[in-house]
Amino acid sequence: MAQNSASPAQKPGPLRTFLGSETARWLLFATVSVGAWEVWARWYNAPFLLPAPSRILGEFAKSPTLVLTNGWVTTQEILAGFVLGSLIALLAAMLLLVLPKLVEDFIFRAVITLNSIPFVALASLVVVWLGVNGIGSKVAIAALYAFFALVYHAHKAMASTDVLKEEVLTSYNSTFIQRLRFLKLPSALPIIFTSLKGAAMAAVNGAIVGELFGAFQGLGFMILDSRYVGNTARVFLAAVFCTFVGWLLLGVLAVLERRFVGWHLEMTRQA
């Protein structure tokens, strides 16, 4: 018989519902951790090493446009890099499905080799090739990071679909595009979404690393500059802004995940 996931006998009140919600848990986490940080930093009293959250907030109040303008540059790099890198990774993962085994093997060795080069070295090279000015080189580095975080898992997930599920489509005389559309892509989506979250974090890192190596704007540049002048609070401010951008991206992905692979979340919850 059909089962619906068991629900508690009585409906909890609005306060209980709120306390159980994702928002409430984040608020609780933020309050406790920021509070503890504030207390610890004030007691330790070495703002050059560990500025209190209130001091970081003060730094923001002093010149909000500094972090906002630099943050906007980095946000653009992260978003452009993430979208570009993920799209190329997904296309490559699909393309690898149709290439002859020998070519697939060759390309995978290349991917693994590139992946073993320290990313920082790769990033500095990209800056050399694409230049310090503008956001181009930083977008490229963020894209590179995102690409490598996604391509392998996406390909593996699409290449290892259930043999019986493939045979079902074979018996209908399906084309490759149909197998991709009806089976490979949807069955790989749960893994793809998990990897996309990793790719988003990688893109954040990539953009910052790129800016550390060569930029005159952006949060990475702001971090370097603030460190030179000994303003640790401003380094923290840049880092906190980065965290917010990362969270925003993860939030969007979580919404998309619920929309496109809600079935998987529900299925695993029920199992």
Next chain:
Amino acid sequence: MSNASATHPNPERSSQPLVSVRDVSMVFNTGGAQTIALQNASLEVAAGEFISLIGPSGCGKTTLLRLLADLIQPTSGSIRIGGKTPEEARKSRAYGYVFQAPVLYEWRTVLANVMLPLEVMNFPAAERKQRAEKMLALVGLEKFAKHYPWQLSGGMQQRVSIARALSFDPQLLFMDEPFGALDEITRENLNLELLRLWRETGKTVIFVTHSIPEAVFLSTRVVVMTPRPGKIETIIPADLPQPRNFETRETPRFFEVATAVRESLRKGHGFEVVE
């Protein structure tokens, strides 16, 4: 259904078989050793028949079904389905295949699963929905259209899989132990349901099973197969009156046919001991 008024299918073979298997052998190379999965199998099936392939594991019954469906290709011999090769038959979507497991797509609702072949075959959207709903009603699952497969029991999932195989109205239905994993009570109910479907649709069914009562109860003829090497031992007509019902299993004729199948299986087994 296109053929709702079909009279009881004629168990006697017509002059032109729908399925014809001639001297078909299948040899698998597994790690240097050769396994003869099927040796010189010959079989003719008339339109409207219900044929069971029965035998122990390794007798080649699933191999034969997969050969008919062009999921594998024979080492030698020839197969014709309505005058076409299995590949042509598959490409013209002549058959529906029901696997041992339901093999439903977890990300699709029950209705969307039944619509899958229709989407692959580019049926118009309105017709897809209409056909799928009709099929679900036929297997008694119209109320579960919006459920996901993993919210259903095993028996219900297998019914969805049968609805999916029938949705594009193929002439032929290949079924590979579809009820093997189900309990006896569910299995007997689904057997009756399958016979009703068969009567109502006038399809030709080729059905693989391990169970003697199931084979005798369902079939117009039972093909007894024996292992090592896999081959067809005998073909036994199951000439029980139609339509069959719960009482059919209690008639003397049912026991006679079942006994004949059992003895034939044992005879095949005897060869294995000599070897």
